[in-house]
Amino acid sequence: MNDRAFAVVRAGALTTVQDLGRSGHAHLGVPRSGALDPYASRLVNRLVGNPDDAAVLETTVNGCAVRPRCAVTVAVGGAPCPVTVNGRPVAWGAAVRVPAGAVLEAGAAVRGVRSYLAFAGGVAAEPVLGSRSTDLLSGLGPAPLRDGAVLPLGPPPSAAARFEAAPWAAPPRELVLRVRLGPRHDWFTAAALRTFATRRYRVSPASNRIGLRTEGPALVRAVPGELPSEGMVLGAVQVPPDGRPVVFLADHPTTGGYPVVAVVRDEDLAAAAQATPGTPVRFLPLG
Amino acid sequence: MRTLPVGERALLVELGNGEEAQAFHAELLRRRASGALPPVREIVPAARTVLLDGVEDPGRLAALVSGWQVEPQHARAEPVVDIPVRYDGPDLAVVAALWGVEPDDVARIHAGVEFRVAFCGFAPGFGYLTGLPARYEVPRRSTPRTAVPAGSVAVAGTYTGVYPRSSPGGWQLIGNTDVVLWDPAREPAALLSPGTRVRFVPEGPAARSVGRR
Secondary structure: OOOOEEEEEEOOOOOEEEOOOOOOOHHHOOOOOOOOOHHHHHHHHHHOOOOOOOOEEEOOOOOEEEEEOOOEEEEEEEOOOOEEEOOEEEOOOEEEEEOOOOOEEEOOOOOOOOEEEEEOOOEOOOOEOOEOOOOOOOOOOOOOOOOOOEEEEOOOOOOOOOOOEOOOOOOOOOEEEEEEEOOOHHHEOHHHHHHHHHOOEEEOOOOOOOEEEEEOOOOOEOOOOOOOOEEOOOOEEEOOOOOOOEEEOOOOOOEEOOOEEEEEOHHHHHHHHOOOOOOEEEEEEOO | OEEEEEOOOEEEEEOOOHHHHHHHHHHHHHHHHOOOOOOEEEEEEOOOEEEEEEEOOHHHHHHHHHOOOOOOOOOOOOOOEEEEEEOOOOOHHHHHHHHOOOHHHHHHHHHOOOEEEEEEOOOOOOEEEEOOOHHHOEOOOOOOEEEEOOOEEEEEEOEEEEOOOOEEEOOEEEEEOOOOOEOOOOOOOEOOOOOOEEEEEEOOHHHHHHOOO
16 A cells, blocks of 8 residues: 555545646637635645645535545645544644555635645646646536545655745635726616625625625616627626626636626635635725 | 727627627637737637637737738638538427428538537537528527537527537537547547538438438
8 A cells, every 4th residue: 555646535525636727728618727726726735845736635615534545745725624644633734744544634614615635746637638627617627526536646746845834814704806897897787886896795605616606786787688608707707697796716617698797806716715605795896 | 899808817809790700810810820919828709709818918919909900701721520410309390490491401401501610618619600591590498408418419599509518508409410529538629619610411311311412
């Protein structure tokens, strides 16, 4: 039992393999995918000496447990959670040595939604179009983890870890998303745009890797009818017929037919990925 | 042509209609191939727009493209992708009634058109094919199917598409093909990409009555 792989002991609610995604294929209908909190995935990679684009595990709400078949350095970051090796507490947000055959567990997130597990050498699942990311919209990449599954690890990196502990911004009590209006804000009434910029929304429990759904006042359209399909970007705030804004996250469709009232700055999307259902949301248009 | 900023790093170019959008997309690809386009991560054509995403300076790019003379799209000598089809889909009779023809005529009409992939979306490898005249426009089904089989050849609006894999879908199904539209292990993974010319070739029982060209 010394091969470079790990077995899944507890898959958790939804644990996927993620790297920095597969951009460059949107014109074929392929979402970019990748870690929803790329800052967290980079940090845990750096803690174990991996390059930033090594594949990690992204958990959802209740963590996961794995049993490496070889001794391996790991780091757990992103949403804070209890971390144990064979039931004993170890450090969160730092490199930890896990012996071969021991069980590494990332527990339920204490705050935030998504924890990240990096293994020295990275998760070596088969890449698809240059990325190992699981894409839940179109089903590309490795399947979400299942109990008993075995995933390979890459060769350990020769580089030393670049630092010892990770700084991490806690998920905010209120999510403030800075946006630039457009391209289709003129499809909404002036009153709707005021509502969008001033009223409070809440993160809906129906949110997922495709989009952060919100609950709150509906945005009323000034232009009826359908918008011919057009290309969609990460962070696009699309408004479906029910009027509640949806912020597109990594697994978003590449084209869509509902008007985009605004686009969230990339820098704010990691916080969106860590916002639990019920978190207040404000959209802050920049000049 | 109208350019609309999309966030901090993207630009949406809106054209007058679908043909202009396809011509502008072809122009972008030509200029990129010759090194005359600033770096762009994604070029995503759609119904009457082209999205340029991952751009350093969208304002400068907007000024640049606004000055372009775009050649109208002309038939090029590139090969056509032939897709053999059995015209026996479950909505064939519905589509025939909407078109005001007999079910057998649907294959003749559909296979007589040269299509072009206007854009992709919905699923990897799913192309929105244009070419069907406006008089053959059909609505989507009022209730989408929960599972449309892979290889289904379908129409909606004046678009034609082929489902790359089994998925929910609301288009009217007129036929079936064994051709693999999407295979990530293949290079290229997508059989159809924006700009590809496509012809449907009847096979099976329908082929005899329709005949091959």
